[in-house]
Amino acid sequence: MTASSLPTRVPLLDLKRAERPLHDEMKAALEKIVESGIYILGPEIQKCEETISAYCQAKHGIACASGTDALLLALMALDVQPGDEVILPSFTFFATAGSAARLGATLKFADILPDSYCIDPASVRSLITEKTKAIIPVHLYGQSADMASLTAISKEFNIPIVEDAAQSIGAQWEDKRVCSMGTFGCLSFYPTKNLGAAGDGGMVITNDDALAEKVTMLRVHGMKPRYYHQILGINGRLDAFQGATLNVKFPHLDTWTGMRQNNAKIYGELFAAEGLDKILTLPKQVHPGRHVWNQYVIRVPDGKRDALRAFMTENQIGSDIYYPFGIHKQPCFVNKGLHWDNLPETDKAGTEVLALPNFPGLTEEEQQAVVNCIAKFFN
Numbered sequence: 001m002t003a004s005s006l007p008t009r010v011p012l013l014d015l016k017r018a019e020r021p022l023h024d025e026m027k028a029a030l031e032k033i034v035e036s037g038i039y040i041l042g043p044e045i046q047k048c049e050e051t052i053s054a055y056c057q058a059k060h061g062i063a064c065a066s067g068t069d070a071l072l073l074a075l076m077a078l079d080v081q082p083g084d085e086v087i088l089p090s091f092t093f094f095a096t097a098g099s100a101a102r103l104g105a106t107l108k109f110a111d112i113l114p115d116s117y118c119i120d121p122a123s124v125r126s127l128i129t130e131k132t133k134a135i136i137p138v139h140l141y142g143q144s145a146d147m148a149s150l151t152a153i154s155k156e157f158n159i160p161i162v163e164d165a166a167q168s169i170g171a172q173w174e175d176k177r178v179c180s181m182g183t184f185g186c187l188s189f190y191p192t193k194n195l196g197a198a199g200d201g202g203m204v205i206t207n208d209d210a211l212a213e214k215v216t217m218l219r220v221h222g223m224k225p226r227y228y229h230q231i232l233g234i235n236g237r238l239d240a241f242q243g244a245t246l247n248v249k250f251p252h253l254d255t256w257t258g259m260r261q262n263n264a265k266i267y268g269e270l271f272a273a274e275g276l277d278k279i280l281t282l283p284k285q286v287h288p289g290r291h292v293w294n295q296y297v298i299r300v301p302d303g304k305r306d307a308l309r310a311f312m313t314e315n316q317i318g319s320d321i322y323y324p325f326g327i328h329k330q331p332c333f334v335n336k337g338l339h340w341d342n343l344p345e346t347d348k349a350g351t352e353v354l355a356l357p358n359f360p361g362l363t364e365e366e367q368q369a370v371v372n373c374i375a376k377f378f379n
Ligand SMILES: Cc1ncc(COP(=O)(O)O)c(C=O)c1O
Pocket: 066, 067, 068, 069, 092, 093, 095, 096, 138, 164, 166, 167, 187, 188, 189, 190, 200, 201, 202
């Protein structure tokens, strides 16, 4: 590849590349819904609940309006109340914390492990009290948290785990799929996820029959039968357009995941060829299992991250920061009487992480252009 043959612009994400071959099928599926007049729940939703829960190696899938609602419904099913404590990482998307805070729970922020960016089981253990009602590990960027240690803690203290797998459908801890190991697993179908809908969507996954029934009720205002409200729920239903879109896209999920994995491998080779693996910390699969690479996130040391990002933006190379600081520093949580110990790894990651383009359909030439731009910055 000569430098002049490389693309001059690389987007962080281009959904259309993977989806374009499916556009006709997607439109036909949506047209079928218009013809049927069944817009909320219905057969398309039932189908995606069956296929996706089976894919997650679990018995039940309850589709809902978003990944945020999936977390909220799971925590509601566990009866999380004001005064209860929920342990979660601070280094995650806001929804992980927002759903627990909305129920009045006290948030206990644990630190992360620097290599996987997932919750540190030792930090979790140190935060357990008699008020702990749930632990929410987040399988960040496409990689499972250390579920062997976390399930051992869960069993020892009899505290349920709600897996936040919004970024990690299909990821595995050894041979176990995320969402199958905790009491609940929560998925998001936000369009940027590995399996994205054509709008918002989510799913609660569980192996527990009684809890599945409870979530199914909570999703429709706690209603069963019609107009008899047994418990206080929410309107968390998923619409049929999203179910139909998921059903068209689902058969391609593993192919797309394979492309993300291949992109990650190629980045590793290209960075090494430039000697940049000595300067940057490249992401890696930390434990045996399956990394599904929702994000390819490098660490840029010595306070150079923001300057590198500005240089990349100037050169039309997409990037983003997931996340610039921990949730414990979010304006809505500071000065609210919450207490947390130091979260050094969270704080450090916030200043160093940089997500690079990684999506199905990204070309090797584009990856070379990304790496060349970063090499130019450091030379
Ligand atoms: C880790 C994590 N948890 C929860 C969510 C919430 O999902 P949604 O946007 O579908 O509500 C997201 C989505 O970005 C996420 O990345």
